[in-house]
Amino acid sequence: DLDTPSRLHLTFELGETFAWVPAATHAGLLVDIPVGDSPVAVRANVSWDYHYLPASAFGSEGTVDEHVIGIGVGAAYVLD
Helix, strand or coil, X not given: CEECCCCCEEEEEEEECCCCCCEEEEEEEEEEEECCCCCXXXXXXXXXXXXXXXXXXXXXXXXXXXXXXXXXXXXXXXXX
16 A cells, blocks of 8 residues: 555555465556545556466366456545
């Protein structure tokens, strides 16, 4: 998390699971951009998730893997 003097707020997330099944990696960035002097901010975020699952967990061969990309835009009420 990072708050700048201009009330701009940034959050960066990075995560990894170390479980045997399924494995997952996550990275995300969120930014709150204030709207003038109001307590409202425009919120934008982007995230990337990668899931990896050995198919042997289902009694099969090979792997199942997927990339999921999320993008969002909205509004947030900012509490000071």
